[in-house]
Amino acid sequence: MPRQEPGRRSDCPVAYALDVVGDRWTLLIVRDLLFNAERRFGDLLDSEEGIATNILADRLSKLEARGIVTAQRDPENRRSKRYRITEVGRALAPVIIEMMIWSAEHDPQTAATKAWLRRAKKDKDALRVEMFGE
Amino acid sequence: MPRQEPGRRSDCPVAYALDVVGDRWTLLIVRDLLFNAERRFGDLLDSEEGIATNILADRLSKLEARGIVTAQRDPENRRSKRYRITEVGRALAPVIIEMMIWSAEHDPQTAATKAWLRRAKKDKDALRVEMFGE
Numbered sequence: 001m002p003r004q005e006p007g008r009r010s011d012c013p014v015a016y017a018l019d020v021v022g023d024r025w026t027l028l029i030v031r032d033l034l035f036n037a038e039r040r041f042g043d044l045l046d047s048e049e050g051i052a053t054n055i056l057a058d059r060l061s062k063l064e065a066r067g068i069v070t071a072q073r074d075p076e077n078r079r080s081k082r083y084r085i086t087e088v089g090r091a092l093a094p095v096i097i098e099m100m101i102w103s104a105e106h107d108p109q110t111a112a113t114k115a116w117l118r119r120a121k122k123d124k125d126a127l128r129v130e131m132f133g134e
Numbered sequence: 135m136p137r138q139e140p141g142r143r144s145d146c147p148v149a150y151a152l153d154v155v156g157d158r159w160t161l162l163i164v165r166d167l168l169f170n171a172e173r174r175f176g177d178l179l180d181s182e183e184g185i186a187t188n189i190l191a192d193r194l195s196k197l198e199a200r201g202i203v204t205a206q207r208d209p210e211n212r213r214s215k216r217y218r219i220t221e222v223g224r225a226l227a228p229v230i231i232e233m234m235i236w237s238a239e240h241d242p243q244t245a246a247t248k249a250w251l252r253r254a255k256k257d258k259d260a261l262r263v264e265m266f267g268e
Contacts, residue, residue, distance in 0.1 A: 005243075008243075009182070009183040009184065010182040010183050010245075011241075011243050011244060011245035012162075012165075012182065012183070012245055013233065013234040013235075013236075013237030013238050013241065013244050013245065013246045014161060014162060014165045014230055014233055014234060014237070015162060015182075015183055016237040016241040016243075016244060017233035017234070017236055017237045018158050018159075018161055018162065018233070019158065022156070022157060022158040022159075022161070023156060023157060023158065024152050024153070024156040024157065025152075025156075027148060027152055027156070028146075028148060028149060028152065031146075031148045048143070048144040048146065048149075049143035049144050049146070049149055050143065088240055091236055091239065091240070092236055094232040094235070094236075095229060095232040095233055095236060096148055097232075098228040098229040098231075098232050099147065099148055099151035099152070099229055100147040100148060100151070101147075101228070102147075102151055102225055102226055102228075102229060103147035103148070103150040103151045104147050105225065106222055106225070107145075107147065107150040109139075109142075109145050109150075110145060110147050110150060111144075111145035111146055111147065112147045
């Protein structure tokens with residue numbers, strides 16, 4: 001029997017995804033890296049939701065360890081890094097799109113437009129490529 | 135400008151979904167209530183992942199407040215309740231299915247079979263109805 005990873009709760013695929021991205025912040029970082037080919041730490045910090053420096057650093061290092069994000073030294077500033085989404089991270093796009101659809105339908109204050117929702121429900125794959133690229 | 139709900143971080147639909155279901159446990163409770171028409175507190179407590187009593191009570195009361203779950207007094211035991219998913223909660227099924235697909239592809243220990251994954255990628259709507267009903 002394979003050894004249980006520390007913190008692993010079961011082999012259920014819902015539990016696994018939640019072990020990796022199941023918190024209030026991680027998928028917002030993934031969102032920013034899907035919408036932007038490359039982000040510096042400060043760009044991610046500037047997102048509307050106001051993530052704290054220590055939480056952002058913690059979540060980025062976990063995402064890097066899981067192979068969802070890569071970090072490269074910034075050629076213009078040796079003390080800074082540039083973050084990009086990997087293919088494993090890009091595969092989370094459908095999870096994010098389904099969350100957006102659910103919120104667009106159930107949040108009275110949603111920023112998602114009715115036109116976006118119609119488009120999303122009509123062809124999710126085309127919308128994903130349009131929003132986040134291949 | 136509408137008043138910001140307490141704890142609301144932005145009008146981004148990803149942030150809204152994460153405000154509601156963005157933690158390690160909430161979507162596991164939703165999963166159990168999608169797979170089973172009705173659950174008692176003790177049934178949910180018995181799930182493989184070993185949720186703690188206080189966390190389960192907290193998440194169920196938040197899910198009830200958000201209209202994702204309904205609780206009814208158990209006719210056989212006045213001190214107990216029976217929980218059911220609502221239509222709003224049922225609309226989270228596609229989020230859960232996309233998480234399952236991601237895990238089935240990226241977790242080496244996943245309980246999801248290759249046959250399930252093929253089926254899921256072929257027709258998600260049919261799979262959703264088959265797994266969770268209409």
